[in-house]
Every structure is written in C-alpha cells, then in structure tokens.
Amino acid sequence: xxxxxxxxxxxxxxxxxxLSLFIFLLAKMMPGDPFTxxxxxxxxxxxxxxxxxxxxxxxxxxxxxxxxxxxxFHGDFGMSYAMQRPVTEIIGERAVNTLYLAILSVIITYVIxxxxxxxxxxxxxxxxxxxxxxxxxxxxxxxxFVVYLLAIAAFGFGLKWFPTSGSVSVSASGFFGIxxxxxxxxxxxxxxxxxxxxxSTVQYLRSGIVDNKxxxxxxxxxxxxxxxxVVFNRHILRNSLLPIAAFFGNVITGLLGGAIFAETIFSxxxxxxxxxxxxxxxxxxxMTALVLLYGILTLLGNLLSDIIMSIVDPRIRID
Amino acid sequence: MDxxxxxxxxxxxxxxxxxxxxxxxxxxxxxxxxxxxxxxLALVGESGSGKSTLATxxxxxxxxxxxxxxxxxxxxxxxxxGLNEALFNRIRGNDIGMIFQDPLSALNPLMRIxxxxxxxxxxxxxxxxxxxxxxxxxxxxxxxxxxxxLTAHQYPHELSGGMRQRVxxxxxxxxxxxxxxxxxxxxxxxxxxxxxxxxxxxxIQKEIGSGILLITHDLGVVAETADTVAVMYSGxxxxxxxxxxxxxxxxxxxxxxxxxxxxxADSDDExxxxxxxxxxxxxxxxxxxxxxxxxxxxxxASSHEEHPVLHEVEPGHLxxxxxxxxxxxxxxxxxxxxxxxxxxxEGE
Amino acid sequence: xxLIEIKDLNIHYPIRSGFFNRITDxxxxxxxxxxxxxxxxxYGLIGESGSGKSTTGKxxxxxxxxxSGQILYNGQDVTNRHERKKIKYNKDVQMIFQDSMSSLNPxxxxxxxxxxxxxxxxxxxxxxxxDRVKELLDIVGMPSDSIYKYPHEFxxxxxxxxxxxxxxxxxxxxIVADEPVSALDLSVQAQVLNFMKQIxxxxxxSYLFISHDLGVVKHMCRNxxxxHRGRLVEVGTREDIYNNPQHIYTKRLLAAIPxxxxxxxxxxxxxxxxxxxxxxxxxxxxxxxxxxxxxxxxITATHSVALPPDEVTQIKSEVG
Numbered sequence: 003x004x005x006x007x008x009x010x011x012x013x014x015x016x017x018x019x020x021l022s023l024f025i026f027l028l029a030k031m032m033p034g035d036p037f038t039x040x041x042x043x044x045x046x047x048x049x050x051x052x053x054x055x056x057x058x059x060x061x062x063x064x065x066x067x068x069x070x071x072x073x074x075f076h077g078d079f080g081m082s083y084a085m086q087r088p089v090t091e092i093i094g095e096r097a098v099n100t101l102y103l104a105i106l107s108v109i110i111t112y113v114i115x116x117x118x119x120x121x122x123x124x125x126x127x128x129x130x131x132x133x134x135x136x137x138x139x140x141x142x143x144x145x146x147f148v149v150y151l152l153a154i155a156a157f158g159f160g161l162k163w164f165p166t167s168g169s170v171s172v173s174a175s176g177f178f179g180i181x182x183x184x185x186x187x188x189x190x191x192x193x194x195x196x197x198x199x200x201x202s203t204v205q206y207l208r209s210g211i212v213d214n215k216x217x218x219x220x221x222x223x224x225x226x227x228x229x230x231x232v233v234f235n236r237h238i239l240r241n242s243l244l245p246i247a248a249f250f251g252n253v254i255t256g257l258l259g260g261a262i263f264a265e266t267i268f269s270x271x272x273x274x275x276x277x278x279x280x281x282x283x284x285x286x287x288x289m290t291a292l293v294l295l296y297g298i299l300t301l302l303g304n305l306l307s308d309i310i311m312s313i314v315d316p317r318i319r320i321d
Numbered sequence: 322m323d324x325x326x327x328x329x330x331x332x333x334x335x336x337x338x339x340x341x342x343x344x345x346x347x348x349x350x351x352x353x354x355x356x357x358x359x360x361x362l363a364l365v366g367e368s369g370s371g372k373s374t375l376a377t378x379x380x381x382x383x384x385x386x387x388x389x390x391x392x393x394x395x396x397x398x399x400x401x402x403g404l405n406e407a408l409f410n411r412i413r414g415n416d417i418g419m420i421f422q423d424p425l426s427a428l429n430p431l432m433r434i435x436x437x438x439x440x441x442x443x444x445x446x447x448x449x450x451x452x453x454x455x456x457x458x459x460x461x462x463x464x465x466x467x468x469x470x471l472t473a474h475q476y477p478h479e480l481s482g483g484m485r486q487r488v489x490x491x492x493x494x495x496x497x498x499x500x501x502x503x504x505x506x507x508x509x510x511x512x513x514x515x516x517x518x519x520x521x522x523x524x525i526q527k528e529i530g531s532g533i534l535l536i537t538h539d540l541g542v543v544a545e546t547a548d549t550v551a552v553m554y555s556g557x558x559x560x561x562x563x564x565x566x567x568x569x570x571x572x573x574x575x576x577x578x579x580x581x582x583x584x585x586a587d588s589d590d591e592x593x594x595x596x597x598x599x600x601x602x603x604x605x606x607x608x609x610x611x612x613x614x615x616x617x618x619x620x621x622a623s624s625h626e627e628h629p630v631l632h633e634v635e636p637g638h639l640x641x642x643x644x645x646x647x648x649x650x651x652x653x654x655x656x657x658x659x660x661x662x663x664x665x666x667e668g669e
Numbered sequence: 670x671x672l673i674e675i676k677d678l679n680i681h682y683p684i685r686s687g688f689f690n691r692i693t694d695x696x697x698x699x700x701x702x703x704x705x706x707x708x709x710x711x712y713g714l715i716g717e718s719g720s721g722k723s724t725t726g727k728x729x730x731x732x733x734x735x736x737s738g739q740i741l742y743n744g745q746d747v748t749n750r751h752e753r754k755k756i757k758y759n760k761d762v763q764m765i766f767q768d769s770m771s772s773l774n775p776x777x778x779x780x781x782x783x784x785x786x787x788x789x790x791x792x793x794x795x796x797x798x799x800d801r802v803k804e805l806l807d808i809v810g811m812p813s814d815s816i817y818k819y820p821h822e823f824x825x826x827x828x829x830x831x832x833x834x835x836x837x838x839x840x841x842x843x844i845v846a847d848e849p850v851s852a853l854d855l856s857v858q859a860q861v862l863n864f865m866k867q868i869x870x871x872x873x874x875s876y877l878f879i880s881h882d883l884g885v886v887k888h889m890c891r892n893x894x895x896x897h898r899g900r901l902v903e904v905g906t907r908e909d910i911y912n913n914p915q916h917i918y919t920k921r922l923l924a925a926i927p928x929x930x931x932x933x934x935x936x937x938x939x940x941x942x943x944x945x946x947x948x949x950x951x952x953x954x955x956x957x958x959x960x961x962x963x964x965x966x967x968i969t970a971t972h973s974v975a976l977p978p979d980e981v982t983q984i985k986s987e988v989g
Contacts, residue, residue: 544930
C-alpha cells in the first residue's frame with residue numbers, strides 16, 4: 003500500500019505544477035498590481051515604475067513564474083505587500099486558527115450527521131425521516147453567509163453569548179485560559195458550519211441504510227435468527243458507514259472552503275479570511291500561496307479518501 | 322422418502338397477501354403442504370407463481386407492514402404464522418436454514434466468511450469462541466471447501482460462485498436444522514457447478530436427515546433431485562405428487578405445457594411449444610374458476626370446474642380442476658384428425 | 670466463403686502491477702480461436718462463465734478491442750474500426766443481450782429505442798421511420814401502440830422481443846445473441862426462441878448463439894463450438910457434440926445437464942460422478958502442462974477436438 007501512496011503523491015506533482023501555472027496566470031490577469039493601491043496624488047509615476055522594476059514585475063511572465071516557483075519550493079512565497087511580513091509566516095499563524103475551527107466543525111458535523119442519517123434511514127418514510135429531509139433541504143438551500151450574519155446579530159450583538167470577532171481574547175491568560183478563550187471564539191462558527199455542511203453526509207448515510215436494508219445479506223442475517231437490533235447494527239449500519247468514512251477526506255476540503263465565508267463574517271483570523279483580504283488588497287503573493295495550498299489540500303483530501311476506503315472495504319485493495 | 326418419516330412442517334390453508342394500493346392481494350392462495358424428514362419437496366413454477374413468497378412466509382421474513390399471512394404453518398405443535406419475533410428468532414437458523422439464489426449478494430461483503438458462519442452459532446448454541454471456530458472449520462470441510470482455515474479468513478468476493486454457494490450451505494446447516502429451504506440455489510451458477518451443489522445438498526441431507534424445500538423454476542433440477550413435487554401457478558398448487566407421478570404421468574395442462582416447452586427436441590425444425598398469453602400479475606390475477614383456463618382457450622368452459630379443487634387421481638397424486646381429463650394440445654387434435662398416430666398421449 | 674470467418678482471434682487484457690504500473694502479465698480471455706459462420710445458419714458458442722464466449726461475441730460486433738487475429742466478413746477484413754465503417758459492417762451485424770432491462774435505455778421510448786439503428790444507418794422521413802418501427806413491432810408480435818411506452822412497462826419476454834426488433838431494424842446479416850433467453854421463464858423462453866427462428870427464415874439471418882444452456886443450443890444450432898479457458902475444446906455438428914463427445918470438458922458439460930427423467934437419475938448421477946473423477950484426476954491428459962487447452966485436431970470432416978496428437982490418432986482409429 004505504501005508504494006501506491008508514494009506513487010499517488012508523485013503523480014500529484016504534475017497536477018500541482020499545472021495548478022500553480024494556472025494560479026499564477028490568473029493572478030497576473032487580475033486588474034491592478036500591489037502598487038495600484040499605493041498611488042496617491044503625491045506619488046510620481048516614475049517612483050511606481052521604479053518599484054515595479056525592483057519587484058521584477060516588468061520581466062516576462064515565465065521568468066516571474068520560474069522565480070516564484072523556485073522560491074515557493076523552498077517555502078518562500080515572498081513578502082505580503084499589505085502586511086510587510088513573509089507570507090509563509092502569516093499563513094502559518096492563520097493555518098493554526100483554521101485548523102482549530104476545522105477540527106471542531108468536523109466533530110460537530112459528524113455529531114449531528116451520523117444520528118440524523120441513521121434515524122432518517124432507519125425510520126425511512128416516517129415523520130422522523132421527513133423532518134430530517136426537510137432540515138437537510140433547508141440547510142442546503144440557505145446561503146451560509148445569511149445564516150452567519152443572522153447568528154452574529156442574534157447571539158453575538160443581541161444576546162452577547164458569543165464574541166463577534168477575533169480568535170482569542172486579549173485579556174485571556176494562562177494556558178487553560180487561552181485554550182478556553184480560543185474555544186469560546188470558534189464555538190459559534192463551528193456549530194453553524196456543522197449544521198450547514200452535514201447535509202451530504204446525512205444523505206449518504208440515509209441512502210446507504212435504505213439500500214442496505216433491502217440487500218440479500220440482510221435477509222441471510224435474519225434467516226440465521228439474528229435479532230433485529232443486531233441485524234441493524236452489525237450488518238446494515240456497519241456497511242452504510244463505509245462510504246461515510248471514505249467521504250471524510252472530501253468533507254475536510256469542503257469545510258476549508260466553507261470556512262472562508264465563516265471566517266470573513268466572524269472576523270476570525272484564519273486562512274479563509276486571509277484569502278478574502280488578500281484578494282481585496284491585491285496581495286498577490288498571499289493569494290497565490292493560499293490558492294496553491296487549497297489546491298494541494300484538496301488533492302491530499304482525495305488521496306486520504308482513497309486510503310481510508312482501501313482500509314475499511316476489503317473489496318478495494320491498493321497495492 | 323418414506324411416508325412413515327416424521328412430519329416436520331404441516332402447512333394448512335396458507336394465504337399470503339401483499340398490499341398494493343391499499344388492497345391486499347393473495348400471492349399465495351390457500352396452499353396446504355407437508356414436509357417430512359428426509360424428504361426433498363420441490364416447489365416448481367415460473368416467476369409470479371408465489372413459490373418464493375411461500376418460502377418467505379415459512380421463515381417469517383415478510384415485512385408485516387404490507388403483508389398479511391393467514392392459515393397455519395405447524396412445526397412441532399408450534400404455529401409459525403403470527404409467532405412473535407423473539408420466539409421466531411430461536412427457530413430461524415436453528416430449526417430452519419435458508420439458502421438463497423445469489424450467493425454473492427446473500428453474503429455480507431464486509432464480513433469474513435468464518436464470522437458469517439459463526440454468527441448463527443452465537444445465537445443458537447452455547448459454544449464458546451474457540452469451539453465456534455472449530456465448528457466453522459468443520460462445516461467448511463463438510464461442504465467441500467478445500468482449505469477451510471484460509472476460506473474462513475476470506476471475504477465473499479475472494480471466492481468463486483460455487484464456493485460462495487457452499488459457504489451459504491454451511492451457514493444454512495450450521496445448527497443442523499431439521500428444515501432447509503433452498504430458494505433457487507443453483508440458478509446463478511454454471512451447469513457443472515450446479516451439479517456439484519445439488520449433489521452436495523443431497524449428501525448433506527443424508528447426513529443430517531433434514532427435510533428440504535427446494536424452490537426452482539428448472540424442471541431438470543426437480544427431476545434430478547426431488548422426491549415430491551408441487552407445481553404452482555398463480556399462487557395455487559395445480560399438481561402435486563411424487564417426482565415419478567408428476568414427470569412420468571403429468572396431468573395438469575400447465576405441467577404438460579411446461580414440459581412441452583422445454584427445448585429437448587432433436588430436430589431443429591420443430592417449434593417449441595408456447596403457452597398462450599402471459600402469467601397474470603398479482604393485481605390482475607383471476608380469482609375465480611380455473612386460473613389457467615385463459616392460457617388454454619381452446620378448452621370448452623364445461624371442461625373446467627366452477628371452483629376447481631385438488632383431485633386425488635391416485636394415492637399422493639393431486640390435480641386441480643377436472644379439465645385435465647379432456648385436455649389436449651391443439652396440434653394433437655389436428656394430428657389425430659389427420660389420422661396420424663396420437664403419440665403425445667399422457668399416461669402412456 | 671463463409672459469412673463470418675474468425676481467424677486466430679486473440680483478446681488479451683494486461684495485468685498491471687508494481688510501482689510503475691507496468692504490464693506484468695496478461696489475461697488470455699480469448700486465446701487463438703477459429704470458426705466460421707455460414708449464411709443463414711445458427712452457430713452455437715457454448716461455455717461457462719469466464720470461458721471467453723461473450724468476449725468473442727463482443728469482438729465480432731466490434732465492442733471489444735482485438736489483440737491479434739482477424740475477423741472476416743464476406744472475405745473482407747473487419748477487424749479494425751475503419752474497415753468496419755467503410756463497408757457499413759455495423760449495420761449488417763447486430764447484437765441481442767441477455768439482460769433486456771439494462772440493455773434498453775430506460776429513459777427512451779420504444780419508438781426511439783427501435784429507431785436508433787435506423788437513424789444511424791438510413792435516412793428516412795419521420796412517417797417512414799414510424800411505419801418501419803410499427804412494422805418491426807408487428808414482426809415481433811407486439812402491438813403498435815407500444816411505441817409510446819418505456820421499457821419498464823413491459824415484461825422480460827416482451828423486452829427481449831423489443832431487443833430483437835431493434836436488432837433486426839437494419840436488416841442485419843448476422844445477429845450475435847449473447848444468452849438471449851437465460852433470464853426468461855420457460856414458457857417465455859420458448860416464445861423468444863421460436864420467434865428468433867421465424868425471423869431467421871424470413872430474413873435469412875445468421876446467428877451466433879452464445880449460451881451456457883446445452884438444451885437450448887441443441888434446439889437452435891446445427892454447428893457448435895465448446896469454449897473453455899479462452900480456447901475451443903471441441904467443434905462439430907450437433908450430432909458430433911451430443912452423441913459422440915470426445916473431450917472430457919464436453920462430456921462433463923453434457924453430464925451436468927439435469928434431465929427430465931426421474932427414473933434414470935441414479936444412473937445419470939453415477940455417470941456424472943465418473944466423468945467428474947476423470948476430469949479431476951487426469952488434468953494432464955486433457956490439458957497441457959500450463960493447464961491450457963491443446964490445439965484443435967480434426968478427427969472427422971466435421972468434428973475437431975483439442976487433444977494431444979497421439980490421443981487423436983487413437984480416436985481416429987476408433988472412429989474409423
């Protein structure tokens with residue numbers, strides 16, 4: 003199996019190269035450059051031109067690309083023009099914040115999705131199923147930012163239960179104090195992300211259970227005299243959880259995307275907010291680095307799904 | 322079979338009805354049958370005849386929400402119709418073993434073979450884990466698996482079709498049940514594998530003395546393995562008797578038509594016999610008179626009974642409706658009229 | 670010249686493994702077979718699952734890539750796609766599948782299903798086309814209002830007849846029928862088989878009848894071949910194969926067919942067990958050291974069997 007994983011990782015290299023080229027050219031095509039925002043009536047065009055020359059922005063695009071890739075390979079994505087700090091350093095800080103948010107969101111997603119999926123599948127066609135399906139329908143069709151804004155208005159500014167911005171309170175002190183403050187800051191966005199993004203997992207689980215209930219091997223289990231409770235848990239549920247496990251990698255990448263909105267609206271200093279800020283600020287070096295990172299994470303998420311699948315399903319072996 | 326053998330199952334006036342658009346329709350319509358120890362009873366019929374429904378009724382696996390079962394299925398003084406689930410779970414697997422048509426879909430793809438066989442031992446025996454493992458290996462050996470320890474650790478997809486069906490048989494006989502229900506056990510298999518599986522079933526039966534209810538649409542399989550035969554059409558038994566009675570002296574028009582439509586002819590110019598019309602669906606099934614009458618429209622209405630019942634024409638040989646007495650195939654009559662020798666006469 | 674000549678047909682699938690996914694071995698699905706189909710005849714190709722019989726059928730209609738060997742149609746090479754296109758081979762050769770449910774598009778109406786090959790190969794006005802579809806439905810004994818229905822509204826036998834109607838829509842010369850009646854009940858099977866024979870007479874169609882059911886093949890085919898492990902083990906007329914089988918595999922297949930004769934069943938069973946023992950114990954006599962089937966050797970004008978040459982000489986002397 004290790005061989006296959008290694009091979010898959012190696013095969014990712016050309017994908018990443020194509021991705022990086024695409025990102026680079028896309029960024030080049032965006033109107034303006036980092037200095038556009040610096041132009042004031044006091045700056046002379048010649049100063050700007052000099053800055054451009056120094057930044058290498060006048061070189062042909064492929065020269066710029068090669069130097070960008072070369073530096074990126076060493077972990078150097080250059081300086082953020084907006085923040086005047088190394089991009090790697092900024093992303094490092096922000097990634098930790100996003101990681102906390104993602105972990106809690108994943109936990110909440112599954113805490114809600116698994117029982118909902120099981121109930122909907124088990125009690126297919128009853129009011130329980132109908133209610134869960136209705137909830138799923140609503141959560142899928144509601145634009146997430148509307149929910150975030152409403153939640154901030156209600157629970158943040160209105161009831162004042164949760165903070166409305168930041169990742170940790172400045173007044174927090176001590177190891178546990180800081181941890182508690184961090185959790186306090188991510189609890190509302192995580193719950194909202196969890197509630198809004200579990201629909202696909204619920205549906206997967208539900209349809210898995212509904213299909214598996216009709217399978218012949220379930221009849222075989224019953225014909226052995228296995229009690230119905232055990233038939234459900236050992237045969238139907240276990241087999242339906244399989245695609246859920248494999249879907250895990252995709253859930254992670256999905257959450258990263260979903261977090262972009264949540265972080266921006268909650269002013270939570272994670273990668274998502276950084277991304278939106280960098281786009282607004284024409285902060286190319288940050289933006290391109292982030293898109294590349296998201297791309298690589300998506301590829302890794304798919305690989306993770308395949309690896310999990312091969313572990314849990316004996317019919318699929320990668321060797 | 323010896324008729325003095327112990328009675329295992331006594332089915333009396335069994336009706337199994339399915340709900341279709343808030344109406345219940347009998348898929349099994351007033352069936353009475355008995356199964357004895359050491360007997361292989363074959364239920365033959367085409368799809369829609371109700372043969373599989375009958376099997377599912379015996380083992381109580383119908384969804385109670387859309388199925389209504391009435392009548393009696395007596396097993397050791399116990400009526401299986403309406404039996405509560407907890408009690409039924411002690412019967413299933415322990416007293417009745419079941420073999421399904423497609424062994425690939427009938428085995429859990431994510432469970433090791435050994436585990437699937439051991440499962441019924443968990444609920445019906447007091448064996449501990451070690452003893453169960455030993456019993457699993459013994460069962461795999463008994464059904465002719467070449468390397469039991471290896472197979473016990475394999476998953477269904479790693480076995481061939483024939484091997485999988487052997488595993489299914491091992492599951493069915495794990496608790497040495499007095500009754501085995503085999504629902505089309507060889508339909509999904511190649512013909513050489515089919516022969517092996519049928520031989521295995523017979524061997525197993527001799528060893529543990531079970532009564533086997535063999536459900537099949539294949540007349541050849543019936544002729545090769547069954548002791549007694551019940552031919553089903555539209556939820557009813559139309560002919561019943563020993564395998565010799567039914568195959569050597571078929572009486573009911575349906576039995577005779579089926580045998581005649583088998584491709585057995587030596588001349589390739591001979592057309593196969595086709596039964597007119599189609600098998601009626603559950604909802605459109607005719608509920609009065611002879612249900613097979615529309616398929617033999619040349620027979621006069623007077624030849625049928627108004628309420629066809631089973632007639633015992635000789636001990637053990639039963640035929641529904643009186644139309645069998647005058648039944649003929651249209652081409653036989655033409656042949657007779659043309660003065661040709663009438664060689665397709667039943668009963669010889 | 671035969672309608673179809675199969676010459677040393679090979680279809681191998683690569684097995685890839687290792688770090689670079691290199692081809693390390695092949696599955697010899699079809700491993701050098703030869704046979705001819707004459708105009709207007711039904712040629713039987715018999716085998717168990719995995720024998721390569723369906724792969725052969727698919728190769729003939731062009732659904733399977735041929736590794737090596739030739740398929741000749743009226744003497745013309747139609748092994749590759751361009752040649753098939755040139756002579757409108759795909760119009761002349763059609764296929765009927767076993768599973769009529771999955772081979773008919775569930776979202777299309779019967780009219781469109783049957784008209785599809787007509788649209789591919791002929792230009793007709795809408796009314797001409799509709800008349801033709803109705804005519805085809807009439808040939809297969811289905812009411813003309815079926816054109817507005819969808820496949821799921823029909824029974825298995827009716828769907829199979831629709832499959833036949835589609836296959837004959839372009840006046841084909843050859844129909845490859847892959848297990849056409851295996852999924853059908855006995856009485857429906859009889860209908861479909863009779864009907865296949867009827868249109869054969871009417872339109873002078875040849876069939877390649879692929880089946881595992883020796884009873885059906887015996888009824889349908891005058892010449893047949895038994896396929897096993899990608900090769901032909903025995904080829905001959907119906908009489909050669911059924912009355913005078915030479916290869917153990919053929920004998921084994923024949924012995925395994927359940928007979929509708931309860932009185933003879935003990936004897937049949939004993940015979941079957943004897944053949945099975947011979948098959949198990951003497952693999953080296955019937956197969957080469959790699960377990961492969963020997964090349965075919967002719968023993969009479971019509972009858973060939975895959976055996977080592979010395980065995981054949983012996984059989985020949987017995988046959989006379």
